[in-house]
Amino acid sequence: MKIQLLSPAGEIHRNGSGIFKRSLRYAPLTLTTLAAMVPKELNAEVTIQDEGVEPIDLDFAADLVGITAITGTSLRAYSIADELRARGTTVVLGGVHPTLLPEEAAQHADSIVMGYAERAWPELLRDFAAGRLQPRYHFPTGRVLSGLPIARRDLLKRKRYATVNSIEATRGCPHKCEFCVVPTAWSGIYAHRPVEEVIAELETFSGKHALFIDLSPVEDVQYAKALYRAMIPLKIRWVGLATTRLAEDPELLQLAAASGCKGVLIGFESVSQNTLNGAQKHFHSADRYAENIRRLHDHGIGIQACFVFGFDDEDESVFERTVEFVDRTKIDLPRYAVATPFPGTSLYRRLEAQGRLLHRRWSLYDVEHVVFEPQRMTPERLQEGLQWSWEQSYTWRSIFQRFTGAPWSILTLWISTNLGYRFFAEKLPSKADGIYREKLSTTIDEFAMTIG
Ligand code: B12
Ligand code: SF4
Structure with a gap:
């Protein structure tokens, strides 16, 4: 076959x-x-x-x-x-x-x-x-993911990727952020693989580095600590995702650093606590973000920080406030997105009920195109603000200012990823031209039956 x-x-x-x-x-x-x-x-x-x-x-x-x-x-x-x-x-x-x-x-x-x-x-x-x-x-996914097959990395065209050493230790997430697909797509499952199986897979990697794709790996703190302890003897360098819990728990942070953690992607989403609370991300404290960033840097860990624009309580001042925060705290790799109501999320249901979706052209649901009517600005202004923020944070001035805070142990990675995003920021306007609109007279269920 x-x-x-x-x-x-x-x-x-x-x-x-x-x-x-x-x-x-x-x-x-x-x-x-x-x-x-x-x-x-x-x-x-x-x-x-x-x-x-x-x-x-x-x-x-x-x-x-x-x-x-x-x-x-x-x-x-x-x-x-x-x-x-x-x-x-x-x-x-x-x-x-x-x-x-x-x-x-x-x-x-x-x-x-x-x-x-x-x-x-x-x-x-x-x-x-x-x-x-x-x-x-x-079929439902169980809580423990033992015996997962080892990915067939031999089928990949290795040279075309920055790395093929991606791996997962956990699946799902225990949180329920309003805009996130994870609670719906994977029905609130939060499961992990046995530590020894993750270690065995890491041992098959060529090169002493790894990239964890887990969306929420540190919420089961005991599991994360056990995994990081077991990774120390491997002497690898790794990057992954995390919530701010990583910076808040001194032992967890110390173990992550000792196990070779060199960078984390954190969904900071907003510099305002009100906005975080509205998006059900109340487990993050905006007023502790600067301290979280400092602690990660002190442990030699770089930060890719994701911010989302377009939440209901945000006005046009959000772009400048966020860009200023990024420069001031010397975030290594800022990344900006617009709130995107992926089907199945609570955000989608709310915006659909309020008649605020602009269209269901899914190819534009890529988090860089505005696809809904924001509350306190026009869609055009939100799109412009998103592009402005990308451009500002990847000017040479901003790159240099942020560079002065970069952990030295990740210099090559820091420079190559910043140049990658500078290119992205320069080209984005031509890829995100104009706001697309369509008259929506159906609910998603009726729509699903008519799309051909
Ligand atoms: C790698 C990745 C990417 C890659 C490639 C993704 C792709 N397929 O195109 C890149 C970097 C391009 C990417 C981009 C984006 N991504 Co992304 N990405 C991931 C990530 C981190 C890992 C995917 C992975 O390898 N999973 C591990 C495998 C084993 O799981 P899996 O893919 O779900 O597959 C399992 C099942 O779903 C199923 N399955 C999947 N496909 C198929 C196909 C068949 C035939 C069968 C039988 C089964 C099957 O079987 C697999 C084994 O159980 C996931 C998060 C995650 N941890 O899964 C997010 C994720 C997929 N991305 C997401 C998002 C939001 C994005 C972006 C919009 C934003 C961003 N982060 O930049 C962009 C959008 C790009 C676009 N144009 O639309 C969302 C998906 C939301 C949605 N409704 O589409 C996820 C779930 C993360 C999240 N926070 O919610 N992403
Ligand atoms: S945004 Fe992150 S923390 Fe929130 S539900 Fe999704 S994966 Fe979990």
Whole structure:
């Protein structure tokens, strides 16, 4: 059996026409994990294509094609699926977006997989081989993720990524931020892999570095401490995501640093506590952000800080306040986004009910395009403010000012990622031209039934 796995990319991230540099690209685990789960007895030949690093070539022979889709890539995934199905190829769709909107995705696939696929995908493949493919597969994920297959990194075109050493130790998140898909897509699951299995996988890596893609790895503090303790003897350097809990717990921070942590992505989202509370991110304290940043820097850890604009209580002063905060606290790698009501989130339901969605053109749901009517400014002003903030933080002046706070142990990474985002900031205006609007007279359920 020949299986082809595809990961379409949104316009900003697409190789060739995109503005996301190699220095910012790590290998996602989706396709390599799915490839690793193919049952041995099927003797399948598996090929993968990631449009983030190469144009997708549809000129292949395959018995079955699996396509992954997040919201921003879903329309691209559907058009590829439609084309392949018109040729008679069997297509399976899976990932976050088909999980959030199964009725919509089902119109473009022979079968869809919802949620994590460790049970569903092998079962689907066996059913397909036996000629009894079902239209939908969905199994719940347990709390402990033992025995996960090791991703088939051998299938990746290594040179096209900054690193292929991506790994996950935990899945899901115990929080419920209003704008986040995680609580809905993975039904509030917060699960972790046994520490020894994570260590065993890290030991297979070539090169002494790793990138953890876990969205919320430090919320189970005891687990995180145990993992970091076990990682110390490996003497690797790693980056990952975290909440500010990492900086608030001295022992956790010390262990993270000792285990080789060199950088964390933190969703600070806003410099105002009111805004954080409104978005259900009350477990972050805005008035402690500067101190959190200082502590991380003191431990040699760089910070990629994500800020989101467009929350209901924000007026136009938010851009200047945020950019000033970034410069003052010498954040290593600032990243700006607009609030995006991904389908399935509480934010989506609220904005839809208030009639504030501008459209459902999912390809623009990439967090760099305004897709809803903000409360205290126009969509145009929000889009301009987003671009202004990117530009300001990646002027040479700002880069130099922030550089004076950078941990020296991450200098090469610091420079290459800042240059990558400077390029991104320069090119974004041409990729985000104008605000798209559509008259929406349907709810999402009615819409799902009509999209063709
Ligand atoms: C790598 C990554 C990326 C990569 C590539 C993603 C891609 N597919 O295009 C890049 C950097 C390009 C990216 C960009 C963005 N991303 Co991103 N990204 C991730 C990340 C960190 C890891 C993905 C991964 O490897 N997961 C591990 C694998 C094993 O899990 P998985 O992908 O879910 O796959 C499992 C199941 O879902 C299922 N499955 C998935 N696909 C398929 C397909 C088939 C056929 C089958 C059978 C099963 C199946 O099986 C797998 C095994 O169980 C996730 C967060 C996370 N930890 O998952 C966010 C995530 C996917 N990204 C997200 C977001 C919001 C974005 C951005 C909008 C914002 C940003 N962060 O810049 C952009 C949007 C790009 C666009 N144009 O739309 C959201 C998705 C929201 C949504 N509704 O779409 C996530 C969930 C993070 C979050 N905070 O919520 N991202
Ligand atoms: S934004 Fe982060 S902390 Fe909030 S629910 Fe999503 S993953 Fe959890």
